Structure formats: structure tokens, C-alpha cells
Amino acid sequence: MRALLIVFWKELRENARDRRTVLSALLLGPVGTPLLFALMMNITLERSRVHADTPLALAVAGGEYAPNVVAFLSRSGVAVTAFSGDAAAAARVVRRHEQRLVLVIPADLPARLRAARPASVGLYTDTADTSSGPDRSRIEGLLRAYAERVAAWRLEARGLAPTLVSPLVVDEIDVASAAGRSAALLGILSYFIVFATLMGGLYVAIDATAGERERGSLEPLLTLPVARRALVFGKMLAAAAWMAVSLVLTVTAFAFSLRYIRFDLIGMTANFGARVALAIVAVMLPFVVFGAALMTLVASFTRSYREAQSWLTAVLLVPTVPIMFAALNQLAGRAGLMWVPSLSQHLLINGLLKAEPLAPSMVALSAGGTLAAGALLALAAARCYGREQILG
Amino acid sequence: MIELRALTKSFGAVQAVRDVTLTAVNGRITGLLGPNGAGKSTSLRLLYGVLRPDAGVALVDGIDVALEPDRARARLGVLPHNAGIYPHLTARENVRYFGRLLGLGGAALERRIDELSELLDMREIAERRAKGFSQGQRLKVALARALVHAPPNLVLDEPTGGLDVLATRSLREVILRLRDAGHAVLFSSHVMQEVAALCDEIVILGAGRVVAAGTPAALSAGAGGAALEDAFVAALERGAAR
Numbered sequence: 001m002r003a004l005l006i007v008f009w010k011e012l013r014e015n016a017r018d019r020r021t022v023l024s025a026l027l028l029g030p031v032g033t034p035l036l037f038a039l040m041m042n043i044t045l046e047r048s049r050v051h052a053d054t055p056l057a058l059a060v061a062g063g064e065y066a067p068n069v070v071a072f073l074s075r076s077g078v079a080v081t082a083f084s085g086d087a088a089a090a091a092r093v094v095r096r097h098e099q100r101l102v103l104v105i106p107a108d109l110p111a112r113l114r115a116a117r118p119a120s121v122g123l124y125t126d127t128a129d130t131s132s133g134p135d136r137s138r139i140e141g142l143l144r145a146y147a148e149r150v151a152a153w154r155l156e157a158r159g160l161a162p163t164l165v166s167p168l169v170v171d172e173i174d175v176a177s178a179a180g181r182s183a184a185l186l187g188i189l190s191y192f193i194v195f196a197t198l199m200g201g202l203y204v205a206i207d208a209t210a211g212e213r214e215r216g217s218l219e220p221l222l223t224l225p226v227a228r229r230a231l232v233f234g235k236m237l238a239a240a241a242w243m244a245v246s247l248v249l250t251v252t253a254f255a256f257s258l259r260y261i262r263f264d265l266i267g268m269t270a271n272f273g274a275r276v277a278l279a280i281v282a283v284m285l286p287f288v289v290f291g292a293a294l295m296t297l298v299a300s301f302t303r304s305y306r307e308a309q310s311w312l313t314a315v316l317l318v319p320t321v322p323i324m325f326a327a328l329n330q331l332a333g334r335a336g337l338m339w340v341p342s343l344s345q346h347l348l349i350n351g352l353l354k355a356e357p358l359a360p361s362m363v364a365l366s367a368g369g370t371l372a373a374g375a376l377l378a379l380a381a382a383r384c385y386g387r388e389q390i391l392g
Numbered sequence: 393m394i395e396l397r398a399l400t401k402s403f404g405a406v407q408a409v410r411d412v413t414l415t416a417v418n419g420r421i422t423g424l425l426g427p428n429g430a431g432k433s434t435s436l437r438l439l440y441g442v443l444r445p446d447a448g449v450a451l452v453d454g455i456d457v458a459l460e461p462d463r464a465r466a467r468l469g470v471l472p473h474n475a476g477i478y479p480h481l482t483a484r485e486n487v488r489y490f491g492r493l494l495g496l497g498g499a500a501l502e503r504r505i506d507e508l509s510e511l512l513d514m515r516e517i518a519e520r521r522a523k524g525f526s527q528g529q530r531l532k533v534a535l536a537r538a539l540v541h542a543p544p545n546l547v548l549d550e551p552t553g554g555l556d557v558l559a560t561r562s563l564r565e566v567i568l569r570l571r572d573a574g575h576a577v578l579f580s581s582h583v584m585q586e587v588a589a590l591c592d593e594i595v596i597l598g599a600g601r602v603v604a605a606g607t608p609a610a611l612s613a614g615a616g617g618a619a620l621e622d623a624f625v626a627a628l629e630r631g632a633a634r
Contacts, residue, residue, distance in 0.1 A: 006492045014481055219442060223468070224490065340461045
């Protein structure tokens with residue numbers, strides 16, 4: 001135990017003097033990820049604001065044939081501009097992105113409307129331009145509303161109740177809480193926290209294993225009357241300590257930076273106060289142990305510093321796999337998933353952000369599963385150090 | 393005292409060391425001489441226990457390294473081939489780390505480090521970070537680290553590799569002083585002149601086997617009074633023919 005602590009303190013202090021460790025643990029994670037996140041959020045928020053506030057622009061060809069339609073669109077907040085040209089010209093300007101949407105009204109429209117025969121109008125659009133999607137749906141919705149109104153007048157004129165043709169009315173009732181709605185966006189935050197935590201210990205794990213071997217300081221160390229287990233666990237503990245520092249700083253940075261994101265603009269709130277921050281750190285602590293053991297084990301197998309670096313960069317992506325899987329399948333926190341490291345932390349953090357109460361059984365399952373996996377990895381690393389081949 | 397008895401070690405199909413027996417007694421410098429790949433480093437690694445022998449035993453002051461590795465290692469100071477030090481620690485911190493792992497500490501450890509700085513002439517680099525140290529400075533720190541617990545036995549694996557003339561000479565003086573203080577010094581090299589200048593006993597390794605052993609004078613006499621270099625070559629040829 002004494003030897004373990006000596007190794008731990010030495011790795012802790014030595015790495016505090018290493019620029020790479022300090023940059024990745026104290027800067028990249030805690031400053032970089034909140035910045036990146038704030039940037040992503042602001043772009044998302046700006047976009048949704050743009051769509052809600054700016055008047056919808058629509059070029060209309062043949063507006064003189066349907067003044068009622070044009071008037072209806074203008075009343076609904078659409079900035080209608082006249083477009084002179086036929087269908088081919090409309091297709092051309094849309095393809096060239098000179099206009100995003102062009103509505104072409106044919107000359108026979110008034111006659112067809114009067115005869116109560118179906119009349120077709122052409123809406124020219126480029127679906128490859130994804131940013132025009134919301135505008136297109138709005139125009140389509142408005143035109144459908146206009147058509148329904150005309151249909152209702154026709155039925156009334158023939159003495160029928162318009163409700164006859166509406167056997168089913170769908171009312172959409174959104175029960176998502178404001179915090180819940182932001183959680184969809186905030187879901188990515190848990191990965192940032194996992195990433196920053198791993199980053200904090202990355203270079204410590206490399207330096208203490210592959211780095212030590214490459215430098216030639218491992219062999220002298222192994223000639224000492226010290227149990228190899230004590231050496232490995234000391235190194236692992238040092239990596240875990242750096243990861244914990246990175247975790248606390250990152251969560252703190254998020255707690256502050258999220259205040260400056262205008263979630264209220266889209267009717268959301270970020271449930272990220274001091275208590276949630278503390279809970280996130282607590283939920284993540286078992287993952288710190290797991291991550292330190294994982295990175296130490298992987299780095300122990302590599303032959304050089306560079307090789308360790310490329311392998312551990314891959315390890316940084318491993319936790320994304322279950323998180324992506326959960327996001328794509330819309331998985332909620334279930335007992336069956338709670339033993340998976342990184343996935344369980346992701347689900348618990350998401351729950352916290354949605355202001356859901358933490359179920360003690362879920363937290364216990366997550367901590368237990370993660371710590372058990374971490375213990376297995378730590379034992380494997382200790383075995384790896386017991387082998388003759390460790391000297392490379 | 394260091395004793396190797398009939399040590400044998402294979403890596404897969406390659407027999408690195410075959411039946412190596414040698415003794416390094418206190419107060420004498422024993423040189424392990426041999427060309428590259430003769431099994432010098434493997435023999436020494438078997439001695440300080442980072443490799444386990446397939447057969448044979450290694451004893452440090454009569455303690456079997458395989459049975460009581462920690463007790464044996466506590467009586468052994470080791471300078472492995474190309475030993476590295478920690479670049480972000482000062483020379484003193486490098487030595488202190490090993491001292492603490494060996495169970496030393498406090499004022500006694502600091503006094504010991506001062507003593508070693510004096511012995512190895514490294515006072516002016518003691519408080520400097522090791523990053524950017526010359527090969528000779530790094531070697532001094534590694535040697536101080538190996539000596540921090542005042543081990544009665546010392547193993548040096550090719551310590552002069554990469555050193556300039558001055559650094560080699562000062563290392564030689566240190567080794568002689570340690571011998572005079574009663575240490576058993578076992579020292580490997582592939583440079584014949586170096587071994588001849590320094591060693592009281594020479595063990596010549598060829599292709600994993602001991603091909604000759606004795607004092608420099610006895611080895612020359614065995615080769616019909618030839619110069620030591622010829623004796624070395626003759627011994628290797630006899631070993632290869634066997």
C-alpha cells in the first residue's frame with residue numbers, strides 16, 4: 001500500500017509538469033467541450049428562431065389568376081413577390097437557387113374553380129436544399145388550409161355541413177416539459193462529459209505505461225523489491241485522479257456556460273444547477289475508475305508511445321457506441337441497460353437533465369456494473385504487468 | 393556476492409542462455425564480456441528477476457532470486473541497459489522516488505542523496521529537471537538511483553554505451569571506488585579494452601554459453617601468453633566449435 005501511494009504521488013506530480021497532460025486534462029476537456037457545446041447550441045437556437053420570426057418569402061407566377069389565394073397567403077404572413085415566367089423558368093431559378101420556392105398558378109385556374117373541378121398549382125422547390133424544408137411545409141400547410149376553406153364553402157352552398165367530410169380530428173397535445181424538450185438537445189452533453197473525463201487521464205495512462213517503457217525507466221522500476229500490482233494500481237489511481245479533476249472542472253464549466261445559452265428563446269430550460277452538477281459528478285465517479293483501468297490496460301499492450309496514442313484515441317470513441325445506440329433507438333433508462341458502462345451514465349445524466357428523480361436502484365446498478373467491469377480490467381492490467389513480455 | 397548456477401533460458405525456439413555459471417565476489421569487479429547477442433543482458437535479467445530461468449538458480453548473498461525475489465532485490469543495485477530517468481523530475485527527485493520505493497525516507501534519504509551527489513559529482517545538476525540532461529548526466533542519475541539503498545551487490549549492464557571519454561573515465565573511477573568499499577560489482581560490456589582495464593575477473597560469453605573465465609592474466613596465459621584480445625577471440629572460436 002505504501003508503494004502504491006508513492007507511485008501514485010509521483011505520477012500525479014510528474015504529470016502536473018507535463019504540458020500535454022495539463023492541456024488535455026485542464027483545458028481541452030473543461031474549456032473546449034463547453035465552448036463547442038455552446039457553439040452547437042447557439043447555431044441550433046439561431047436556426048429555430050430564424051424560422052419562427054422571418055417572413056416567409058414566396059415568388060408567385062400567375063398570381064393575377066388567383067387573387068384570393070395570393071391575398072390569403074399575404075394575410076398569413078407570407079411575403080409574396082410576383083414572378084414573371086412559365087413553369088420552365090420557375091424550375092430554372094429554383095435549381096439555380098435564385099429563388100427557394102416558386103408557386104406557379106395556371107391560367108385555367110379561375111375557370112376550373114368556378115366549375116368545381118380540381119385545379120392544380122405547381123410548387124417548385126429543391127429538396128436537396130434541406131434548409132428550405134420548413135418553409136416548404138409551411139406553404140403546403142397554408143395552401144391545404146385554403147383548399148379546405150374553399151371545400152367548406154362549396155359544401156355549405158349545397159346545403160351540407162362541412163363537418164361531414166371531417167370524420168376524424170387529430171388534436172396534438174404536447175406533454176413534454178420545458179426541461180424535457182431541451183434534454184433532446186442536451187443529450188449530447190453526456191458524451192461531452194464522458195469524453196472530457198477520459199481525456200483527463202489519457203496522457204497519464206500513456207506516460208505511465210508505454211511512455212515509461214519507451215524511456216527505459218520501466219526496467220529499473222521492475223528491479224525494485226516492490227509488488228508489480230502496487231505499481232500498476234498506483235499508476236491507475238493517478239490516471240483516475242487526473243480524470244476526476246477533469247470531470248469536476250468540465251461539469252463546473254458546463255454549469256456556468258449553460259446559463260448564457262438562451263434556452264428560453266425556444267421555450268426550454270436547462271436543468272443544470274449546483275445539485276444536478278453534483279449528482280452528475282457522483283454518477284460519473286465509477287466511470288472514472290473504469291476508464292482509468294481501461295486506458296491503462298490498453299496502453300500496457302502497446303509497444304510505443306505513438307502506438308498507445310492511436311489506440312487510446314480509438315478508446316475515446318468506444319463510449320460513443322452505446323450512447324449512439326441509445327439515441328437512435330430512443331432507449332430509456334431500464335434495469336437491463338444499467339450495467340453497461342458509459343451507457344448507464346448517459347441515461348442517468350439525461351434523466352437528471354430532464355429533471356426526473358434518480359432511482360437509487362438504477363444508480364446502484366450503474367455504479368456496480370461499471371465498478372465490476374473496471375475491477376476486471378484492472379486485474380487484467382496487473383496480470384499484464386506480471387508477464388515477462390512487459391519489457392517489450 | 394552474486395552466483396549464477398547453470399542458468400538456462402529460451403525465447404521460443406531461440407536458446408538465449410545455456411548453462412551459464414559464474415560468481416561475482418565482494419570487493420572485486422567481475423566483467424561479463426561477449427559480443428552483441430551473446431546473452432549478457434539475458435543473464436543479468438535472469439539475475440535481477442525480470443526474467444524467469446527455465447533451469448538453474450541465481451543467488452544474491454545466498455538468497456534465491458526465484459524464491460525470495462524481494463529480499464534478493466533489496467541487496468541488489470541494478471543499472472539496466474539504456475536505463476532511462478523521468479524527464480519531468482529533478483535529478484534528486486528521480487533518486488528520491490526509488491529511495492522511497494525501497495523503504496527509505498526523511499532526512500536519512502536526503503543525506504544519502506547528498507552523499508551520492510558527492511560521490512558521482514552531480515551536485516550542480518541535483519536540483520535541475522532531467523529533461524535535456526546529457527547521456528553522461530542521465531547515467532549518473534541512474535547510477536545514483538541504483539545505489540540509493542547502499543546495496544552490497546551492483547549489476548551494471550553496458551553502462552558505458554554512448555558515453556564520451558571523460559564520462560567513461562569518471563564512471564570507471566566510481567566503479568573502482570565501489571569495489572574498494574567492498575561491493576561485489578558485476579559489469580557487462582562488449583568492449584574488450586574496457587573490461588581489461590577495469591575487471592579483476594572476466595567471464596567470456598559466446599552464443600549463450602560461458603566459453604572462458606578467469607583473471608585477465610590467467611586468460612592470456614591460457615591462450616599461450618597472447619594479448620587479451622587474442623585470448624578473447626580464441627575463446628569465442630573454441631566456444632563456437634564446441
